[in-house]
Amino acid sequence: MRAITVPACPITNSGQQSKSKKLVLKVVTPVVISSFVIFLLVLIWTLKRQKKGKSKDAENVPEIRTYELVSYPEIQRATNNIDGSNLIGMGGSGSVYKGTLSSGIVVAIKVLDLQNEEVCKRFDRECEVMRNVRHKNLVTVITTCSSEHTRAFVLEYMPNGSLENWLYGEDCHLNLLQRVTIMLDVALVIEYLHHGHATLIVHCDLKPTNILLDENMVAHVCDFGISKILAVSMSTAHTETLGTLGYIAPEYGLEGIVSTSGDV
Known part of the structure; x- marks a missing residue:
């Protein structure tokens, strides 16, 4: 029976390995910490910019001349x-x-x-x-x-008509980026009505026909005929139901409960 020979384990220098690990740590640790600090700074800058942008949303309204009452x-x-x-x-x-x-x-x-x-x-x-x-x-x-x-x-005047037409019209098509951008436009204005204004306003009839698109496909919300102005301290109110079936919130349609959650 032949004896099986096992190759000897390579002799390593533990001191050399230790030095290599220390060298790697000296190089990697500063890089990781620097990257983390840069990430935090970029995050803080981005959040500040977004907050500043939101505060200017109410100011950056296209300058359109306002007329006196017309006959x-x-x-x-x-x-x-x-x-x-x-x-x-x-x-x-x-x-x-x-x-x-x-x-x-x-x-x-x-x-x-x-x-x-x-x-x-x-x-x-x-x-x-x-x-x-x-x-x-x-x-x-x-x-x-x-x-x-x-x-x-x-x-x-909104030359691109309503979102309703772009969603269901035969000759109109929206790509994914346009859809997400329109959603963001509407979300910004609803956030403003609910939280960015001294008076709490609930639209009550948010639907595609009440979202109009300008020449750049930027969304604009319209038709506040049945909107409700609520006290800041009051988040809900009971009222007559006037919204559009298929779009109104269940609690509004069944019980006439108006709230910011209904718009959302």
Whole structure:
């Protein structure tokens, strides 16, 4: 029977290994610590920049000239006597027409249905809300018209229409980046209404038709006709349900409970 020979274990110098480990530690440790410190500094800088950006959201509103109240004849002239060819949208509270003011600026004119008493109340409520808010992702109300003939809002014109059309229209398609960006735009303005303003405002009717897109596909929230202004100390309130089925929160639809959570 042949004996099996096992090769001898290599002789290593423990002192040399120890020196190598110390050398590695001396090199690696400072690199790891430096990387961690740089990461913290970048994180702090990013958070500060985001916080500063949020605080300026209410200030960085596109400069659009604000006019005094316009008359009904001016509304008629701007829309070619409210001609159907200028119709760009319809809703439960009225119709929206594309028009041109005497200054040449193109606008959207939301003409409310005066036959509906509730719509007239919504006009006053929306005026009150829009006087109190200012954000780059809100549709700018340039002026209003209030007469015995009509109630109307003159709004910043959004050439790319509503998110509803882009989601469900046959000829409109959104890529993933556009969808995420629109979500972020809407989230920013809702955060502002709920937490970034002295008055707590709940939109109550957030849906694709109430999200409009400008020429750069930036989202703007509109239609505050049924919004609720709540006391800062009060996060919920009971009210009549007026939202759109399919989009309103269950607690709002069933019990009329309005809260910021419903918008979210």
